[in-house]
Structure formats: C-alpha cells, structure tokens
Amino acid sequence: GAVVSQHPSWVICKSGTSVKIECRSLDFQATTMFWYRQFPKQSLMLMATSNEGSKATYEQGVEKDKFLINHASLTLSTLTVTSAHPEDSSFYICSEPRGVGYGYTFGSGTRLTVV
C-alpha cells in the first residue's frame, strides 16, 4: 500500500534550538504534501501546504519564519521548527493526497517535546 515515511518518530530538544522533520514518499511522486499539528486530545490542524519546487502556503495564524517548509523534490518534504519553545511541543504529521477518490496517506508522525 501507499507509504509515507516520516522521521524522526520522536524528538526531545532544548528551548531555542531547531528541529527538522522529514517526510518521504516511498511509492508515489507527491507534488503536494500537507503538514498538520495535533495537540493532545485535539483534532489535527492544518499548518501548511508544501508544493514541490515552489513556496509553501501557510494557514492563518501559522508563522512562516518559525515553521520552515521545503519541498525540493517530488519525494521529500521537510518541516523545520526554528527556535523551538515548549509551546511548540506537539505531534506533527505529514500527509499526501493520493488522487481523487483515494484519500490521503499519512506519515507516522513526530512527537516533539521542547524542554
């Protein structure tokens, strides 16, 4: 089946440092990748849309300079949380659309804890 590989699965970092999360499509060339954030017991909130070869589109309220997205190839999209703070601790997850009628496939998620 469709596979999106997301790394790392979890990361603990110190406040003020940056963390990079990678999502790699193993069997599909995704021109678009979506990045979500999920706080405990809450829904997934769309942060941004990553487009291969162009700038990402950010949802209202999401800081572009803090959450850097790069989609340099059809198979790899990255999210970098810059100058992380404890309030950035969350579950970050990527997903890619699989075509009309096929839904979205999700990465396994990255649990970020900022201490």
Place this chain on the structure above:
Amino acid sequence: QQPVQSPQAVILREGEDAVINCSSSKALYSVHWYRQKHGEAPVFLMILLKGGEQKGHEKISASFNEKKQQSSLYLTASQLSYSGTYFCGTEAGANNLFFGTGTRLTVIP
C-alpha cells in the same frame, strides 16, 4: 473552517451500533473519514465525492448529504478494534483537507 462532529465521545458494548455525524458551515467538495488510534497516524476509511453518495466496507458505511453539508458514519455490530478517534475531513476547495473536531469511540466487551 473546521467541521463539527457529534457526539464528542461514545462508549459502546461489542455488537452495538453507532452513528457519528459531521457538519460543515461551508459547501463541500468531498468528505473523508479517518480513524486514529492513540499515538498513531490517522488511517483512511473512505471518501465520498458526490452528494447523495453512500458507501461502505464490511460493517462501516457512510453517507454524504451535499445540500445539508453533512456526512454520517455508521458503525454496525461494533468490534473492539473499532475503538479510536474518528475524524471527518472535508475539502471545500482545491485539495485542502480540514479535519473535524473528532469523536472518541470506545468499544467495551
């Protein structure tokens, strides 16, 4: 833009049925349904593309009322494995999937 789901939580005994509703304030292009287990990624269940469409797989089915901007997920003869949080996802335009508020389903023996 977040769709609203009801109920927020439900507890069932094995074999019982449940209905989860999803309502949007915007006109919908499609409705997705996902199930998420604790600490895991959401898993795609099904997608409905046309108003009036109904779809199912085994004992899980869904309907989409385009005019009312609503969708419902039906779980029949629930099994322990059905436990998890169910999310609807709606696309109001080009390719942006917004998730609903979620419904936590617990199936007990």
